[in-house]
Amino acid sequence: xxxxxxxIGGEWIAGQExxxxxxxxxxxxxxxxxxxxxxxxxRQAVAAARAAQPAWxxxxxxxxxxxxxxxxxxxxxRREEIGELVSREAGKxxxxxxxxxxxxxxxxxxFAGEAVRYGGENLPSVRPNIGVQTSREPIGVVGLITPxxxxxxxxxxxxAPALAFGNTLLLKPSEETxxxxxxxxxxxxxxxxxxxxxxxxxxxxxxxxxxxVDGVDALSFTGSVATGRKLAQSAxxxxxxxxxxxxxxxxxxxxxxxxxxxxxECALNxxxxxxxxxxxxxxxxxxxxxxxxxxxEALRARMREVQVGHxxxxxxxxxxxxxxxxxxxxxxxxxxxxxxxxxxxEGGNVLERSTPGFFMAPTLFVDTRNDMxxxxxxxxxxxxxxxxxxxxxxxxxxxxxxxxxxSAGICTQSHKHATHFRLNVKSGLAMVNLPTAGLDYHxxxxxxxxxxxxxxxxxxxxxxxxxxxxxxxIGH
Numbered sequence: 272x273x274x275x276x277x278x279i280g281g282e283w284i285a286g287q288e289x290x291x292x293x294x295x296x297x298x299x300x301x302x303x304x305x306x307x308x309x310x311x312x313x314r315q316a317v318a319a320a321r322a323a324q325p326a327w328x329x330x331x332x333x334x335x336x337x338x339x340x341x342x343x344x345x346x347x348x349r350r351e352e353i354g355e356l357v358s359r360e361a362g363k364x365x366x367x368x369x370x371x372x373x374x375x376x377x378x379x380x381x382f383a384g385e386a387v388r389y390g391g392e393n394l395p396s397v398r399p400n401i402g403v404q405t406s407r408e409p410i411g412v413v414g415l416i417t418p419x420x421x422x423x424x425x426x427x428x429x430x431a432p433a434l435a436f437g438n439t440l441l442l443k444p445s446e447e448t449x450x451x452x453x454x455x456x457x458x459x460x461x462x463x464x465x466x467x468x469x470x471x472x473x474x475x476x477x478x479x480x481x482x483x484v485d486g487v488d489a490l491s492f493t494g495s496v497a498t499g500r501k502l503a504q505s506a507x508x509x510x511x512x513x514x515x516x517x518x519x520x521x522x523x524x525x526x527x528x529x530x531x532x533x534x535x536e537c538a539l540n541x542x543x544x545x546x547x548x549x550x551x552x553x554x555x556x557x558x559x560x561x562x563x564x565x566x567x568e569a570l571r572a573r574m575r576e577v578q579v580g581h582x583x584x585x586x587x588x589x590x591x592x593x594x595x596x597x598x599x600x601x602x603x604x605x606x607x608x609x610x611x612x613x614x615x616x617e618g619g620n621v622l623e624r625s626t627p628g629f630f631m632a633p634t635l636f637v638d639t640r641n642d643m644x645x646x647x648x649x650x651x652x653x654x655x656x657x658x659x660x661x662x663x664x665x666x667x668x669x670x671x672x673x674x675x676x677x678s679a680g681i682c683t684q685s686h687k688h689a690t691h692f693r694l695n696v697k698s699g700l701a702m703v704n705l706p707t708a709g710l711d712y713h714x715x716x717x718x719x720x721x722x723x724x725x726x727x728x729x730x731x732x733x734x735x736x737x738x739x740x741x742x743x744x745i746g747h
Contacts, residue, residue, distance in 0.1 A: 272304050275305045275450075277306050277308050279470050280466055280470065281319075286309065290307055292305060292447070294628075295628055295629050296581040296591050297628055305473050307473055307474045307475065309474070310478055312474075313472050317412060317487060319467040320439040320467055321439070322467055324409070324468075326465070327437060328408075335435055336384070338462055339431055343377070343379035343383060344376075345462060346375050347373065347376040349458075350376065354370070354372045355369075355583065357371055357422060357451055358582040359583065360448050361419055361448050362590040362592065362629070363545060364582050364589070367544075368582070371423055371424045374427070378729075381730075382431035385436075385731060388731075389407055389436065390406070390407065391404060391407060391740075392404070400746060403745075404743045405743075408738060410436075410438055410488050410737060410738060412487045413438045413441075414489070414490045416442075416476070416493070417445065419448040419593055426442060426451075426455055427455075428712070428729050429491050430442065430455075432737045433491075433737050436738045439469065439470075440470070441469075441471070453473075484509060485509070490506050490513050490514070492516070496721055503515060513724065513725055516677075516716075516723050517722055518651070519551060519552075522553070523538055523553040523679075524663075524681040524683075524692065525559065525566055526683040528683055528684045529682035530682070534566060535566065535569045537553070537704065541680065545589075546592050546653050548593065548597075548651055550722075551678040551708040553655060554654065555669075556656065560662075563657070574635060577589055579624075579633070592630075592631065592652050597629070600650075601631065601653075605634060608645040613638055617633070618631075618632035619632060619654075631653065636655070639656040646658065663691075667691075670697075675718070675720055677718035677722035678698055678708070680702035680705060680706065681696075681701075681704075699717045715732040
């Protein structure tokens with residue numbers, strides 16, 4: 272099997288080592304082998320991006336827009352083909368894989384518009400005979416580190432604004448999903464990407480990820496809290512602008528007056544779809560007394576209807592978790608929950624299917640307290656807990672009692688409670704009668720507390736991270 276290379280300075284370059292990408296739905300299926308960049312090659316990629324940046328910044332906004340728009344068109348035209356690659360490598364169902372590629376296409380299309388739309392202001396000075404103009408300029412070279420759970424969508428929402436606003440970049444994708452990243456860069460190349468403007472460096476986080484901070488002007492990272500904090504410390508020491516998205520322990524509050532079938536579907540989708548491997552997943556289901564028992568039984572019944580299997584098989588609702596390490600970690604949290612006195616009432620068992628893979632039944636614990644580890648730490652799998660609350664006030668307090676603050680939801684028919692929750696929950700995203708997972712591409716994304724650090728991602732707000740604002744005074 273040929274080893275696919277890294278893209279540095281417009282050339283596909285081999286590495287000293289390589290890694291295999293394995294299909295989590297069928298571990299006998301090797302998606303491909305990919306070269307690993309060492310620290311020296313990362314520095315080479317930074318240098319290539321640095322050399323290409325002045326010319327790229329000097330191009331017209333139309334040139335940058337056209338590249339992004341052509342990329343968007345190809346991704347959409349090939350959404351089924353590339354979507355199957357996403358499903359094969361990341362374990363998403365076919366529908367999810369196609370949907371994610373469609374989302375990436377929409378993101379590139381949106382920023383094709385932003386490339387010709389962003390700008391500054393003309394303002395009067397408080398002094399006579401002076402005008403004031405503000406403008407946005409590219410920040411320079413941007414390092415991007417992306418996770419495996421949304422391998423093309425998250426890459427798109429970092430790459431597209433970086434290019435739209437005149438920056439050059441290097442991307443280090445997760446070692447779990449190098450094939451998707453490689454295909455995305457080939458799409459960019461076919462649609463006019465100049466040499467050095469965007470560089471791809473596959474590699475281990477401890478080597479390639481750490482090396483990216485040296486020499487870049489800004490760093491955008493999506494991943495774990497522990498890694499994000501280490502990168503932030505290194506970036507701040509070097510005066511590198513940093514943007515972090517680091518996950519959540521997201522609450523879904525279900526009040527007595529909730530529409531029960533709707534609340535159950537919100538919980539099922541938010542907690543378990545995509546095998547629970549979403550930073551916005553509903554991992555804490557906070558349910559008030561009056562509906563608690565009915566909600567739990569109805570959710571258990573729906574969980575038993577969910578089909579877990581090969582991501583590309585017809586009828587699969589939930590695919591595998593990403594790898595053996597993740598499967599074992601989730602199983603350890605199940606043991607922790609039992610040791611803490613929580614009651615496992617559904618799922619949690621490892622499943623065998625016709626192909627060897629990392630399959631497990633969605634997991635539901637009840638009789639849990641908010642101070643338990645299973646309610647404090649992000650599990651990142653098809654794993655949810657139920658916390659009983661007396662009333663809305665206690666439910667809101669429980670929802671906010673976490674070091675995270677990414678997404679939060681409420682199911683209720685009360686306009687009063689929905690409005691109060693939206694205004695008072697400590698999270699960057701608030702959902703009313705919807706799953707906590709599920710985003711639009713044209714609006715800002717990010718959280719509070721330990722979930723996020725730095726400016727928001729996506730939408731027009733992305734300019735706040737990928738550009739510098741200059742203020743000019745003009746006397747006349």
